[in-house]
Amino acid sequence: MKGNSEHKRGWIQVKYGKMNEDFANLMVNEKENIGTFDGDSQEFSLTQLLNKNKNSKLWAKLIDDEDRSDYFAIKVTKKPLSKLSGKKVFPKSDAYIIKAKIDSESLLKREYILTEDGLKNMKYTVIPNTGISIKLRNSKNYTIQKFTKDSFIKAFSSYIDKDKIEECLLSLLIYSNDKEIYKNENIASDLGVNYDLFIKRMKVHFSEITTEKELLDQIRRDAQSKLINIIKSNKPLMEAIFIGKGWFNDPYYASYIYVHGDLIDNVPTDFFLTTGSGRSKGKYTIEIKPR
Incomplete structure (x- = not known):
C-alpha cells in the first residue's frame, strides 16, 4: 500500500x-x-x-x-x-x-x-x-494381483490341465446366493463351459452335499484351496504374482514395498482370493489380496 x-x-x-x-x-x-x-x-x-x-x-x-x-x-x-x-x-x-x-x-x-x-x-x-x-497411506487390503480371464488362463496354463482351466475359473466366479444363481449359466457360457454337465460332475464329486447352495459354496471353496496350493508350491509363479518378476523386466518388478512410512522387502505373504466388482456385468476378474 x-x-x-x-x-x-x-x-x-x-x-x-x-x-x-x-x-x-x-x-x-x-x-x-x-x-x-x-x-x-x-x-x-x-x-x-x-x-x-x-x-x-x-x-x-x-x-x-x-x-x-x-x-x-x-x-x-x-x-x-x-x-x-x-x-x-x-x-x-x-x-x-x-x-x-x-x-x-x-x-x-x-x-x-x-x-x-x-x-x-x-x-x-x-x-x-x-x-x-x-501403497496408499493406511492401506490395509490392497490388491496384490488382478487377473482378467485371458491373463488368468495364461498365468496358470502350466499348472492346470488345459481342458480344466476354464472350469477352474468358473468355480472361482460361481454365485451361490439364491438371488444370483441364475447368472452362473451366463458366466459358464462366456467361458465356453457347459454348465449343466459341469454341475452334474460336481454333484457326483461332492455326493454328500444335498442342496444347491451348499454345492456351489463347496465348488468355490475347493477351487480357491487348489489355486492357493498351486501358487504356494511354485516359487516362480509366487514371485511373479507378488513381485512381478518374470512378467516385467527390471526395474518394473517391485523388490520393495513402501507402506506406513517404511520400506520393507517385498516377500510373499499369506493371501486370499476374491472376485472383482464387475462379475455381474461380464467383466470377470480374480483378485489376490493380503490376508
Missing part, C-alpha cells in the same frame, strides 16, 4: 507456502478422488524425500554405497510391456533408483521430483532390483 512505483500502488503479494500439503489433505478428504490423487501424491512424496534427504534411513535399504550424492529416485510414468498380457500396462513398481550426475539447480527447479519423462537426453544407470511398490 506504500509502494514507490505508481503502477504498483495498492498491490499486495500473497505467498502460499503450504499449498501442496493443504491441497493434498483436501483431496484425501474427498473420497471420490482419493485413489488416483493420493496414490500419485505419495509416489511423488517418496521420490522427493529420497532425492532431497540423502541421509534418510530408507537409502540404506536400497543401496550399499555410503556416498549417495549421485543416486536418485525416479517415479515410474511409463507403461512397460507385460510378458503375461502381452500389452503395455502399469507395472508392479512405482519408483526405482538410478545413478546419474544431476546438478543441484536442476533438482531445485524440479523440487527434487524426478520422473521417467524427465530422463530424456540424460545419461544414467538403473540400479538393479530397486523397484518400489508404493
Whole structure:
C-alpha cells in the first residue's frame, strides 16, 4: 500500500507456502478422488524425500554405497510391456533408483521430483532390483494381483490341465446366493463351459452335499484351496504374482514395498482370493489380496 512505483500502488503479494500439503489433505478428504490423487501424491512424496534427504534411513535399504550424492529416485510414468498380457500396462513398481550426475539447480527447479519423462537426453544407470511398490497411506487390503480371464488362463496354463482351466475359473466366479444363481449359466457360457454337465460332475464329486447352495459354496471353496496350493508350491509363479518378476523386466518388478512410512522387502505373504466388482456385468476378474 506504500509502494514507490505508481503502477504498483495498492498491490499486495500473497505467498502460499503450504499449498501442496493443504491441497493434498483436501483431496484425501474427498473420497471420490482419493485413489488416483493420493496414490500419485505419495509416489511423488517418496521420490522427493529420497532425492532431497540423502541421509534418510530408507537409502540404506536400497543401496550399499555410503556416498549417495549421485543416486536418485525416479517415479515410474511409463507403461512397460507385460510378458503375461502381452500389452503395455502399469507395472508392479512405482519408483526405482538410478545413478546419474544431476546438478543441484536442476533438482531445485524440479523440487527434487524426478520422473521417467524427465530422463530424456540424460545419461544414467538403473540400479538393479530397486523397484518400489508404493501403497496408499493406511492401506490395509490392497490388491496384490488382478487377473482378467485371458491373463488368468495364461498365468496358470502350466499348472492346470488345459481342458480344466476354464472350469477352474468358473468355480472361482460361481454365485451361490439364491438371488444370483441364475447368472452362473451366463458366466459358464462366456467361458465356453457347459454348465449343466459341469454341475452334474460336481454333484457326483461332492455326493454328500444335498442342496444347491451348499454345492456351489463347496465348488468355490475347493477351487480357491487348489489355486492357493498351486501358487504356494511354485516359487516362480509366487514371485511373479507378488513381485512381478518374470512378467516385467527390471526395474518394473517391485523388490520393495513402501507402506506406513517404511520400506520393507517385498516377500510373499499369506493371501486370499476374491472376485472383482464387475462379475455381474461380464467383466470377470480374480483378485489376490493380503490376508
